[in-house]
Amino acid sequence: MTRRSCPCGLPETYEACCGRFHSGAAAAPTAERLMRSRYCAFVKGDAAYLLRTWHPRTRPATLEPDPGTRWTGLEILDTRDGSAFHSTGTVEFRASYRGGSLHERSRFERVDGAWVYVDGDFLS
Template sequence: MTTRSCPCGLPEAYEKCCGRFHTGAAAAPTAEALMRSRYSAFVKGDAGYLLRTWHPRTRPERLGLDPRTRWTGLEILDTADGSAFHTTGTVTFRASYRGGSLHERSRFERVDGAWVYVDGEFLD
């Protein structure tokens, strides 16, 4: 077992942080935790997890990830709602990759009690 910190930027080891969500051992308890786990899934190339955590009404049939993309960091800029007491939430973040960054405000909803990604708006 590796003890490297999680790609999502939190200090816990991947297996105890986002890895437990990726394996299905636990479900992300908040919209921010889901956002972080989805970023980690991009880092790990886990398209299956990304599709499983995408809202059924907006989920694509398949997802092609570019294996050449090297994600280098995640910065959470703002969260609104998205806790255990909410049914919707937003997370604004900047995800850096070698050569640039992606700035997005993502929307999340609960479906059957689990947080899922709905869609996102790219920001400047």
């Protein structure tokens, strides 16, 4: 049996990579890892994780990922700050789906020590 790499694009299995963040067994250590885990949550349709990792001041009341969207890949284009030594960070990425792609620069902050998604700008 072949072990597939995590949908976020890193070589670990889902369980060893984003799965541990989704289950709550660990917290994403950087803004980029949170971005990757959120992309993976979109792939898996895990709205609860997406809401849990969204900044309280910008979080929507509900979120229903489109089950018809087939995400096909994530490319990290740039990261600024967002390490263990920062309180904010940005991640620019391109998320591909069947029929197109989404290019965004996302902003992240730490809340009670945990990285959360604040908002983002769509880029062309």
